[in-house]
Amino acid sequence: MSSKNNVGKFHKESNKNPCFKPIAQYWGNIDWFDLIISNYPVLELKFDGTKDNLSLVSIVDSMSIETDIDFEDAASWILKRALKFDYYAAREMFTGKIAWDPQIQYVCRVMALLICFWKNPDILHALEKVDRMIECLLITEDELLAQSATLNRFPC
Numbered sequence: 001m002s003s004k005n006n007v008g009k010f011h012k013e014s015n016k017n018p019c020f021k022p023i024a025q026y027w028g029n030i031d032w033f034d035l036i037i038s039n040y041p042v043l044e045l046k047f048d049g050t051k052d053n054l055s056l057v058s059i060v061d062s063m064s065i066e067t068d069i070d071f072e073d074a075a076s077w078i079l080k081r082a083l084k085f086d087y088y089a090a091r092e093m094f095t096g097k098i099a100w101d102p103q104i105q106y107v108c109r110v111m112a113l114l115i116c117f118w119k120n121p122d123i124l125h126a127l128e129k130v131d132r133m134i135e136c137l138l139i140t141e142d143e144l145l146a147q148s149a150t151l152n153r154f155p156c
Contacts, residue, residue: 027063032082035059036107043109046124060114071118076137079111091138108134 036056064074080087086104093100094108112133116125 027067028081030081032078033084033107036078036082036110037103039110040103040106043106043113045113045127045130056110057114057117060118072115072136075111075114076139079108079137082107082111087138094134094138108137111137 060071060074060078063069063078064071067074069077083090083104086101089098089101090104090108092098093104109127109130112130113125115133115137116130
């Protein structure tokens with residue numbers, strides 16, 4: 001059997017894996033940036049259970065459950081879709097190579113806060129901790145694999 005035939009056979013078998021749940025197309029059709037920035041510039045550091053807090057948490061949670069990925073990974077995926085072409089600029093902003101764009105920083109902070117809320121909904125979160133969480137959300141897959149030996153990559 002040629003190697004070309006083996007590659008096709010492996011690809012077909014991997015698609016039959018019952019644990020594999022692709023992200024449905026409708027998650028990609030949401031205008032994440034507009035959804036996240038809808039309360040700009042208000043940034044609440046305590047989860048108060050308001051409609052605005054609950055709606056975004058519920059959306060991320062629903063995606064997490066449907067796709068069988070962690071809440072944190074769902075939030076990271078959403079942030080990358082929200083930022084689109086500004087994703088790499090946000091990474092440079094985080095490292096201080098370029099100045100923060102206020103709207104991009106706000107979107108990053110909202111998603112970071114969602115993870116902090118998810119882990120500890122009853123406390124007032126410090127902005128410094130939220131900002132450290134941004135790094136975890138902006139991490140690339142290659143960087144994530146390199147850090148896979150670290151047990152807890154989320155500071156909240």
